[in-house]
Amino acid sequence: METRRRSLVKAVIWNLLGLASMTLVGVIATGSAAIGGTLALVNTAIGLTLYVLYERIWAGIHWGRNV
Template identity: 70%
Template sequence: METRVRSLVKAVIWNIIGLASMALVGFLATGSVAIGGAIALINTAIGFTMYLIYERVWSRIRWGRRHV
């Protein structure tokens, strides 16, 4: 089973990547750094929460795992 710390670190790193890409997309779509940044922050907060929940749920599912 995956530890909570590992799930958290994976979620943080993934969301840093997502934040940077979403900020760029938001800026290109709106032409505003402030609006693009706000879009990116909101998206990252939602995505971070959902990813953590997703990882924790899957860490408890045994299907598809090999037992060593």
């Protein structure tokens, strides 16, 4: 089973990658770095929260694991 710290570090790294790509998409779509950046930050905050919850739920499910 994964530790909570490992799950959190994985989620943060993944979301930093997502933040960078979403900022670029937001800037291209809106033409504004401020709006694009804000959209990316909101998306990252929501995504990080959901990802950590998702990982922790699956960490407690034993189905499909080889013991």
